Amino acid sequence: MEFTAKKNNNATCDLSIQFSAEEVRTAYGKAYQNAAEKVKIPGFRPGKAPLNMVEKVLGDSVMDDAANIMLNQAMADLFDKLEHKPIRLPQFQMETFDKNTGAKAKATYDTKPEVTLPKLKKIKIQPKEIKISDADIQKELEGIQKNMARNSLKEESEPVEAADLLEINYKFKETGKEYPEQNQTGKFQMGAPQNPPGFETNLLGMKLNETKEFTFTYPDVYPASPESAGKSIIYTVTVTAVYKVTYPEINDDFASEVDGSANLQELKDKTKKQLVEIFGNALTKRATDDAYNEIIKESKFIIPESLIVEETETVFKNFMREFGLPVTSLSDYAKRLGKEEKEVRESFSKAAEKRIQTYILKQKIADDHKIQISEEEVEAGYEKEATAQGIPAETLKKEVQKQKAETYYRDKFLFDKIDEFVYAEVEKKSPKAISTEEAEKILSGKEE
Structure with a gap:
């Protein structure tokens, strides 16, 4: 076997392989051996017929198998010798394949990607340095404060107020369509920033077990739910529980409860560092x-x-x-x-x-x-x-x-x-x- 490999300038390589007639005959022999297990020859059990008889029955029908056997073995032998390695098995084209004259195959295969780097020290960037303000720290503490909220169940006669947490049964439909058969359940935090603008005004003043139907029109641009943008939706809402949400005061006791800080200033210092x-x-x-x-x-x-x-x-x-x-x-x-x-x-x-x-x-x-x-x-x-x-x-x-x-x-x-x-x-x-x-x-x- 002889080969030539020519590197191209697009991360590919042209490979040409020349095989001797003996190598082609050897490949045919292996193909006949592989086929012998399956071919049916009268008078012999599968795999027991003499190889020359298998060869006579199959003839050149195993040519593709023989070519693949020869090419796979060739790539196994050539891989370490190739200066530019293929990143996957090349797809060969057989130009000639003859038991008497030999064979020739060619392929263009992909090689590893290449990169030429600049000098790293010539690359310039503008780093950013964070400046933490007192307002940032306060905002972070208020986030912790909300996570430590305490919910107390309100009486049946007490109306829904701006900061309450509600448990509701609800269903909704687009104007002109039918309600779904089943209600949905969920929680709704009044005053939450993610609420659709103006939606919660429909819930203010409702009481426990009260049901209300109302129509709400979503803004023309509403990224939180693009499919609702600009649509008028009819809601039927029943309030099943109302909780008054209270938050701990941000002071030394709060700091101690959060992580055992000695006082509020220590918690602020930790928060800033974080x-x-x-x-x-x-x-x-x-x-x-x-x-x-x-x-x-x-x-x-x-x-x-x-x-x-x-x-x-x-x-x-x-x-x-x-x-x-x-x-x-x-x-x-x-x-x-x-x-x-x-x-x-x-x-x-x-x-x-x-x-x-x-x-x-x-x-x-x-x-x-x-x-x-x-x-x-x-x-x-x-x-x-x-x-x-x-x-x-x-x-x-x-x-x-x-x-x-x-x-x-x-x-x-x-x-x-x-x-x-x-x-x-x-x-x-x-x-x-x-x-x-x-x-x-x-x-x-x-x-x-």
């Missing part, structure tokens, strides 16, 4: 992502098209799973959106390409700078991950072993280490102090 850490970590991650975005802009990538196509399908399936959407094809999903498949596929394809770029970028940085992860660092990674999940490290490791996810977590810890290296290497301007409101916009992607 906010600085939470926002600080999130903003550092965002700055690291910014660094990668800049590195990607300055890098040169060669990625096989087939890899992007495969990753596009993965990104699409992950999207459908994340949002709990029914399993369907990308083309059917595009039809449901009323858009061209090409347009929808392109949006997922861009995300797929970005994922591939980021992945090979990190691998290249790790290779160039010899970044590896030790067993001690893996253990520390498990400890950190377990703390974040609020479980013991041993519990996490047992679950990881059960799910056979050790490689996933080892790669995760390695990539975390690469992220830290990249953030340390790039040039950082003086941190810009920002408020929590600004930070939330940045972290949610709503920054202008």
